[in-house]
Amino acid sequence: MRQTILKLSSYFAISAFLLVGCSSTQKATETPQSSVIVSDFAKPHRQDFVMTGKKYALATQGILTTKAATDVLDKGGNLIDAFVAASFCISVERPHSTGIGGGGFLVFHQAGSKKNVVIDFRERAPMKSFRDIYLDKKGIYLSDLSKDGALSVGVPGLVKGLWEIHKKYGKIKWADVMAPSIKMADEGFFVYPDLEKALKDRQDVLAKFPDSKKIFIKEDGTTYKVGDVLVQSDLANTLRAIAKNGEKEFYQGETAKKMLSFLKKSGGILTASDLKKYKTIARTPVESKFMNYRIVSMPPPSSGGIHVVQFLKMLEKENWTPMDMNTAKVIHYQASAFQMAFADRAQYLGDPDFVKVPITQLISDAYLNQRKKEITLDKARATSEVRFGNVDQKYESTETTHMSFLDKEGNAISSTQTINGWMGSGAVATGTGIVLNNEMDDFSSKPGAANLYGAVGSDANSIAPFKTPLSSMSPTIVFDETGRPVMAVGAPGGTRIISCTALTIFNHLFFKQSLESSVKNIRVHHQWQPDTLFIEQPGPAPKELEKLKNMGYKIELGGIPCRVMSASLDTKNSEFTAVADPRDIGTASAK
Numbered sequence: 001m002r003q004t005i006l007k008l009s010s011y012f013a014i015s016a017f018l019l020v021g022c023s024s025t026q027k028a029t030e031t032p033q034s035s036v037i038v039s040d041f042a043k044p045h046r047q048d049f050v051m052t053g054k055k056y057a058l059a060t061q062g063i064l065t066t067k068a069a070t071d072v073l074d075k076g077g078n079l080i081d082a083f084v085a086a087s088f089c090i091s092v093e094r095p096h097s098t099g100i101g102g103g104g105f106l107v108f109h110q111a112g113s114k115k116n117v118v119i120d121f122r123e124r125a126p127m128k129s130f131r132d133i134y135l136d137k138k139g140i141y142l143s144d145l146s147k148d149g150a151l152s153v154g155v156p157g158l159v160k161g162l163w164e165i166h167k168k169y170g171k172i173k174w175a176d177v178m179a180p181s182i183k184m185a186d187e188g189f190f191v192y193p194d195l196e197k198a199l200k201d202r203q204d205v206l207a208k209f210p211d212s213k214k215i216f217i218k219e220d221g222t223t224y225k226v227g228d229v230l231v232q233s234d235l236a237n238t239l240r241a242i243a244k245n246g247e248k249e250f251y252q253g254e255t256a257k258k259m260l261s262f263l264k265k266s267g268g269i270l271t272a273s274d275l276k277k278y279k280t281i282a283r284t285p286v287e288s289k290f291m292n293y294r295i296v297s298m299p300p301p302s303s304g305g306i307h308v309v310q311f312l313k314m315l316e317k318e319n320w321t322p323m324d325m326n327t328a329k330v331i332h333y334q335a336s337a338f339q340m341a342f343a344d345r346a347q348y349l350g351d352p353d354f355v356k357v358p359i360t361q362l363i364s365d366a367y368l369n370q371r372k373k374e375i376t377l378d379k380a381r382a383t384s385e386v387r388f389g390n391v392d393q394k395y396e397s398t399e400t401t402h403m404s405f406l407d408k409e410g411n412a413i414s415s416t417q418t419i420n421g422w423m424g425s426g427a428v429a430t431g432t433g434i435v436l437n438n439e440m441d442d443f444s445s446k447p448g449a450a451n452l453y454g455a456v457g458s459d460a461n462s463i464a465p466f467k468t469p470l471s472s473m474s475p476t477i478v479f480d481e482t483g484r485p486v487m488a489v490g491a492p493g494g495t496r497i498i499s500c501t502a503l504t505i506f507n508h509l510f511f512k513q514s515l516e517s518s519v520k521n522i523r524v525h526h527q528w529q530p531d532t533l534f535i536e537q538p539g540p541a542p543k544e545l546e547k548l549k550n551m552g553y554k555i556e557l558g559g560i561p562c563r564v565m566s567a568s569l570d571t572k573n574s575e576f577t578a579v580a581d582p583r584d585i586g587t588a589s590a591k
Contacts, residue, residue: 049582050516053590056407057567057576060086061492062093064189066580066587068180069405072172074591079411080108080169081177083403084162087417088181088239090401091158092232093189095216096198096423097492098401100238100250101436103157104417105298106165107285107475109485111410116296116477117169120281120468121161123154123439127277127465128269134445134463146441148205150268152425154439154469156250158417161280163247178243185236185433191228192585198399198422199223205426209266212428212435235433251275255432262429263436277466281353288363290316293486293509297476298416300357303349304474304498307341309363311502314340314372315510322511326522326540328547334506335526335533335553336375338499342528350460351468357460380552382531399423400473400492406567406576412485414475416492442469474501478509486569487515491581493562496534499525500562508568515568519579523560536560559583 051057056073060066069086077085083106091099098104103122110117132139134146145151166174191199199206199216200223206212207221215232217223224230242249249255256275263270286297286305290312297305314337324330348357361367374381400418405411418437419425425438444461461470472495478487487508491500500523507518525534533553539545548555563584568577580586 048588049580049586051578051588051590053576054408054574055576055591056405057569057578057588057590058082058086058403058405059565059567059578059580059586059588060090060403061097061401061563061565061580061584061586062090063585063587064184065089065093065403066589068184069403070589070591071180072177073407076172077177078169078171079405079407079409079413080165081172083405083413083415084166084170085177085180086403087158087162087415088178089184090403090417092181092184092235092239094195094401095232095435096195096202097399097419098158098417099419099424099435100158100242101153101156101424101429101434102417102419103154103437103439104161104415105302105471105473105475106161106413106415107296107298107477108165108169109296109410109412109477109479110169114483116285116287118283118285118298119161119165120283120301121157122301122468122471123157123437124274124278124466124468125154125440125443125463126270126274128271129440129463129465131463134440141445143445146443146445147421147438148426149208150263150266150425150427150436152438152440153263153268153270153427153436155270155274155278155466156437157278157280159242159247159250160278164280174246175243178239182236182239182243185232185239188229188231191224191226191230193226194585195230196224196226202423202426206423209427211430211433212423212426215428215433216423232433234431238432238434251278255434258431259429259434259436262427266427274466281468286359286363288313290505291509292481294479294483295476295505296479297474299352299359300349300470301351301468302471302473303345304472304501305476306349306359306362307338307345307498308474308476308502308505310341310344310368310371311337311498312506313363313365313368315506320511322513325507325511325513326544328540328544328551331524331533331535331540331544331548332378332380332551332553333375334503334524336381337372338502338526339381339528340371340374341498342495342526345470346528348460349470350462351470354464354467355460378551380533380548382552400494400497402475402490402492402563402565404488404490404565404567404578406485406488406569408574408576410484412477412488414477414488414490416473416475416490416497418473418492439469442471443467444470472497474498476501476505478505480571484569484571486571487566488568489564489566491562491564493560495527496523496525496560496562499523500560500564504564504566515566515577515579519564519566519581523562525560532556534558534560
C-alpha cells in the first residue's frame with residue numbers, strides 16, 4: 001500500500017485530533033498534555049491526505065471520522081454502514097460544519113442492482129414559513145433573522161436520511177454504526193484550527209443561547225483554542241437515544257420534545273407536525289456524457305449537478321494539453337463557463353417540487369454549444385453583459401462537509417452534508433447538544449438580495465412551506481464506458497463547491513492528471529455576481545495574471561474556501577486512490 005503523508009505541525013503531530021478520556025463535562029476543557037489519555041480509537045495519530053489500496057478508498061473531512069469508517073469496513077460492514085458511521089461521526093467532529101440538526105444529499109451507486117440512488121435529505125421550510133417572512137413592513141430584508149437564531153431553522157433531515165438509507169442498504173446493526181460517534185462525543189477530541197476559527201467568528205451569536213454558551217465558550221467569556229478538549233456529553237446522550245430508539249427519537253421522541261420546547265421559547269416556527277411529516281425524497285440524478293465518461297450528479301434542489309455538467313460540456317472539445325493548465329487562456333474559458341452557469345443558476349434553479357426547472361435544456365448539447373459561442377477569445381465580459389440563456393420554458397462556505405467512498409464490489413458514494421453557516425443558527429437546543437441549522441438563509445428571501453454567502457436568486461428559490469432551499473452541493477460519481485464507477489467527488493464551500501468539483505473532474509479526466517494533482521491544483525472561481533474572478537494563491541505565473549487583467553478581469557487573489565474529498569479507481573491495475581484536500585484537516589483511507 002502506497003501512502004502520501006504531508007508533514008504536520010507539532011500541534012497536529014502531538015495532540016490535534018486524538019480522542020481522549022476525560023471527565024464527563026459538557027464544555028471543552030483545557031487539558032495539560034501530561035494528563036491526556038489517548039484512546040485506541042484515536043490511532044493512528046497522523047493525517048493521511050493520499051492513500052491507495054485494492055479493496056476500498058474513502059476520504060472525509062475528519063481524521064477520527066475516516067478512522068471510524070475504516071474500522072467499520074474492516075470489521076465486516078459494507079460501504080453504506082461506513083457512510084452512516086462517518087456521517088454521525090463528522091457531526092461530532094465538525095459541529096460547526098454539519099450535524100444531526102442539519103441535512104444533506106447522497107448520490108449512491110449500488111453495484112448489485114447497478115442502480116444510481118439519489119436521496120434528498122435536506123432541510124425543509126417549516127409549514128408556518130411564508131415568502132416575506134424576513135421582510136419588514138417596508139419590504140426591507142432583515143437578514144439577521146434568516147441567519148441567526150430560532151427563526152432561521154429549517155426542518156432537519158439528516159437523521160431520517162441516514163436511518164432510511166441504512167435500513168434499506170446497511171449490513172450491520174444500527175446501534176453498531178452509531179457507536180463510534182457516541183464514543184467520540186463522550187470522550188472528546190482536541191479543538192483544531194478550523195473549529196477554533198468558527199467559534200471565534202460566531203462567539204457573539206453563541207453567547208446568546210445558554211447551551212451554546214455552555215458547550216462552546218469558556219467561563220471567562222473567551223472561545224476555545226487549538227489544543228483544548230471538546231466533550232459533548234449532551235450530544236452523546238442524544239446519539240445514544242437515537243441508537244436505541246431509531247429515527248423516531250429525533251422526530252417524535254424526547255429529543256423532538258426538547259428541540260420543540262427550545263424553538264417555541266426562542267421565537268421559532270418549527271412545530272411537532274413539521275418533524276412528524278418530514279420525508280426524504282428520492283430524486284432522478286442529473287446524467288450526462290463527458291468525453292468517454294458518464295457524469296452522475298445531484299439534481300435540483302441542488303444546482304451543483306447541472307452546473308458541473310454545463311462547465312464540463314462547454315470545455316469538452318478544446319484542444320488543450322497539460323502544458324496549458326493554469327494559463328490565462330484556459331482560466332479565461334473556465335471563468336467564462338462558470339460565469340454563464342451562475343447566471344443560469346440565479347434565473348432558473350429552485351426546488352423542482354415547486355417550480356419547473358428546465359434540466360434537460362440546460363445540459364443539452366444545443367444549448368451549451370450556443371452558450372459557448374458567447375465566450376470571447378481574449379476579453380472578459382462584465383456581469384451586466386452576461387445573461388442567463390434562453391430555454392423553453394447561495395455559498396454554503398467551508399462549514400458544509402463532504403465524503404467520498406468507492407469499493408472493489410463496484411459501489412460508490414458521494415455525499416455532502418451541512419447546517420449551512422458556521423455553527424448554523426448558533427442555537428443549541430437545550431439538553432440535546434444539537435447545533436440547529438440556519439438553512440432558511442439559503443432561500444431567496446428577497447429576489448436579488450444576497451444571502452449569507454453572497455449568492456443571489458430569483459422567485460424560483462423563494463420561501464414556501466416545506467420547500468427545500470437551493471443549494472450548490474455537488475456530490476458526483478463518474479463512470480467509465482463499461483459502467484464501472486471510477487471517481488466519487490465533491491466538496492464543501494458553497495458556490496465554490498461547483499467550481500472546485502468541476503475543476504477536479506476536468507483536471508483528472510481532460511488533462512489526465514493524477515487524482516492527487518487534480519485536487520491540489522490551483523483553483524479559480526467566477527459566480528456572475530459579484531463581477532470578480534477569484535484566483536487561489538499561490539496561483540498562476542505573474543505573466544498569466546497580467547494577461548487576465550489586460551482582458552478586463554477584476555481579480556481577487558487569496559484562498560478559495562472549498563475542500564475536495566475524492567476517491568478514484570485506476571481500472572488498468574484495479575488500484576483505488578483516496579485524496580483528502582491537503583488544504584484542510586481531512587483524511588484519506590484505502591486498503
